[in-house]
Amino acid sequence: MPSTIEVEASAAVAQLALSEKASLGGGSSFWESSAARGVPSFVMSDGPHGLRRQEGSAADHLGLGASSPATCFPPAVGLGQSWDGELMERVGAALARESQDQGVDVLLGPGINIKRDPRCGRNFEYLSEDPFLTSHLATPWVNGLQGGGVGASLKHFAANNAEFDRMRLSSDVADRPLREIYLRAFERVIRDAHPWTVMCSYNRINGVLASQNKFLLTDVLRRDWGFQGAVISDWGAVGDRVAAVAAGLDLQMPGDTGFFNASVVDAVLNGTLDERDVDRAATAVARTALLARYHRRDVSVDYTVHHALAREAATRSIALLKNDGALLPLDRSGRIAVIGAFAVEPRYQGGGSSHVRVTDLDIPLTEIRAAAPQATVEHAVGFTTDGSGGSDALCSEAVERARNSDVAVVFLGLAESNESEGFDRDTIDLPVEQLAVLEAVVAVQPNTVVVLSAGGVLHLAPVHALVPAILSGGLLGHGCGAAIANVLFGAVNPSGRLTETIPLRVQDAPSYLNFPGEHSRAVYGEGTFVGYRGYDAREQEVLYPFGYGLSYTTFAFEDLAVEPGNDGLAVKVSIRNTGSTAGREIVQIYASKVDSAVSRAPRELVVVPCEVVNAG
The missing domain is CATH 3.20.20.300 (Glycoside hydrolase, family 3, N-terminal domain)
Structure with a gap:
């Protein structure tokens, strides 16, 4: 200053x-x-x-009134x-x-x-x-x-x-x-x-x-x-x-x-x-x-440059949660069924005071077709997102598209009416009509990829059990469509990592019995054991842990050394890309104090360097 x-x-x-x-x-x-x-x-x-x-x-402070167009970068969850x-x-x-x-x-x-x-x-x-x-x-x-x-x-x-x-x-x-x-x-x-x-x-x-x-x-x-x-x-x-x-x-x-x-x-x-x-x-x-x-200064904004940055940020924010049989990345040819309303009306930001009127918007279905021009890409809505319930006709159309394809990409998630500023959720479940469509699609097309869009943690155990591949970006901003296509087809190797634990069920959350509160009071009874600290301390099995995320390549960590430094401990480690694709690895270093006089989590995150490592 x-x-x-x-x-x-x-x-x-x-x-x-x-x-x-x-x-x-x-x-x-x-x-x-x-x-x-x-x-x-x-x-x-x-x-x-x-x-x-x-x-x-x-x-207004609720995001209801009009506002000037602007770039919508990925919200914090993404x-x-x-x-x-x-x-x-x-x-x-x-x-x-x-x-x-x-x-x-x-x-x-x-x-x-x-x-x-x-x-x-x-x-x-x-x-x-x-x-x-x-x-x-x-x-x-x-x-x-x-x-x-x-x-x-x-x-x-x-x-x-x-x-x-x-x-x-x-x-x-x-x-x-x-x-x-x-x-x-x-x-x-x-x-x-x-x-x-x-x-x-x-x-x-x-x-x-x-x-x-x-x-x-x-x-x-x-x-x-x-x-x-x-x-x-x-x-x-x-x-x-x-x-x-x-x-x-x-x-x-x-x-x-x-x-x-x-x-x-x-x-x-x-x-x-x-x-x-x-x-x-x-x-x-x-x-x-x-x-x-x-x-204050006079500036001009090139919104095309900012749109490119929004796409880059969205791409880097996508976490690969599952990829059995190396189903991803997809082949750019063949027949691809794209299913779900979110493929054409993407959920890319939250509701309330942070709601942005966007300058542009990448539509996932459009970007998938652009990324795979040699493929036959057909779309089915599959389900509604307005809370009106399932539709047999929509589900049947989705099943027919999946049956006649080589692979199905199913977009699931929460509508803005399901989560927003101003209210909390009662559940972390996906809408039942979405799960019903997914089950029906997988029954005829085992090569199914799920793409998730939501601002909060979802109960993913049923999805994990059904499909071989899952991508999650939280909410990805207005560059969502290109980002998803880039990762689906391998133009970008996914490197996102979860910033919060995905439990097997919401009842496992350390705060479960004390949220949101009652009689205008919320007792933080879990103390310091918030998130992964609580799951780790209770040795609670989770579906996807904090910091989790897969890649299209593999990495080896070698020559780990911990040495005294001027401000504590210096940690050195060599990272080697052992696969055939360049990738970005996030090195997560955790520490613990085993002789603590007070109760502590078994480990806590202390260092987060990122590294881009070429193949070989």
């Missing part, structure tokens, strides 16, 4: 009247902060995987599976260019809450069940964005791990899991990337609203971690501005009619609020506004 901005922000606030300082703590409109003498306003916008720029009466920090930084830089082009100063992301339970409706917007991997991916994303002159807003702070009753729910979590699991990624990103802002969440933490939580907003964020930016509220998260400012909140969003500003002035005058807290909040907002003005 330029030191002159610090000085200028403090000087600007020093010459303001109390009412002006209070006004800086509330937005002037839905997406814009307030201005004051010597302090400009700045513009904010959703979202983490694509810009959702709104103006005028279209403004992009996280790349495990690729360099790619994250390039996506952040591209988002900065689009934000600059559309007059946005602060982009509301990344979302780095931990995927505590597979049923959370907003898991598509978060990176992982592991805090180290989350910070490993979020830090370069913030660096890329802010390197392009646009501020990040790290969210949702903190312990916001369910959508159920989210305006009132209290996340009741002990200090160790709070620090080691739910705050760890925030701490690392703040220390390493210095985001301009942090967004506090709707929920309560141990009974105290996040927007009024002095322990989090002041003691931890500022005193322990040295955060120098502004704390802004999630939209509509503040009920008591005076209490929030005293706790450490700087900016309430969206704007109000002036009631809250007046309440701050009255509280200072009657002695219930220290004016120094108002000064702190006003200075933080002024600093952010001056940073935005300092970094």
Whole structure:
């Protein structure tokens, strides 16, 4: 941060009247902060995987109103599976260019809450069940964005791990899991990337609203971690501005009619609020506004270049979960049956505040035909995605297409109505009509590949038992079609790895009995044993473990050595591609402390380098 901005922000606030300082703590409109003498306003916008720029009466925080077209990169559930920090930084830089082009100063992301339970409706917007991997991916994303002159807003702070009753729910979590699991990624990103802002969440933490939580907003964020930016509220998260400012909140969003500003002035005058807290909040907002003005630049965006990046990111995010008999990659000739509504109407992003109006969209069926021009590719819808149930006619058509093909590619997943911001899922099952179609197809065509599209973990044991090959990309953004075709036909060797465990059944999840909560309280009874930590500690069998993913080639790890280093241990290992295809391997290094005085997981992820290794 330029030191002159610090000085200028403090000087600007020093010459303001109390009412002006209070006004800086509330937005002037839905997406814009307030201005004051010597302090400009700045513009904010959703979202983490694509810009959702709104103006005028279209403004809303639910993704319902119109927005300007933008690139939709893979949401975090997909992009996280790349495990690729360099790619994250390039996506952040591209988002900065689009934000600059559309007059946005602060982009509301990344979302780095931990995927505590597979049923959370907003898991598509978060990176992982592991805090180290989350910070490993979020830090370069913030660096890329802010390197392009646009501020990040790290969210949702903190312990916001369910959508159920989210305006009132209290996340009741002990200090160790709070620090080691739910705050760890925030701490690392703040220390390493210095985001301009942090967004506090709707929920309560141990009974105290996040927007009024002095322990989090002041003691931890500022005193322990040295955060120098502004704390802004999630939209509509503040009920008591005076209490929030005293706790450490700087900016309430969206704007109000002036009631809250007046309440701050009255509280200072009657002695219930220290004016120094108002000064702190006003200075933080002024600093952010001056940073935005300092970094504004005229840019032009080549959306074809960004579309190519979206395709690359989507391709790198696809995980190969099963490939019995080396069914994949497919031959580019012969007869291919493509089945499923998602092949022509792809599910590529989540629902709610992050919903992007796309500049372009790759349709999987179109891209499959383009990638295999010598093949005969026929499509059948197979099932509906509107919840109306199965159709015998649609299923029969799918079976006939599969019977007359050499291979069937079946697209399965969840519609936006099945998962979204604002509600959690009751189950992780695929719709029964989709499984019925898959069973019928496999009965006549054993060479069946399943392509999955969903923002959350699915119950895949029935699918695993039925088919020889499975691809999963989570949600892949608007480059989904080309990415899927590239992997299906081997133009790209899949290298995605799971960022969350896929259990044999949802009841095996460590948080199962304590999610989403009851009577507006969620007890984090699993403690630090979240995700793979819990499965490993209980020696619980899973379908696909955290970090899992196959390749079209094979790798050998040789000459492993662990040596003392300046900052801990240095791990060295040689990687050799033992197959015939170039591939990208993700080296995952885990550590454990066997003599710990407190209960710990058997192993925890500590290092994630990525390597591209040529064949031979």
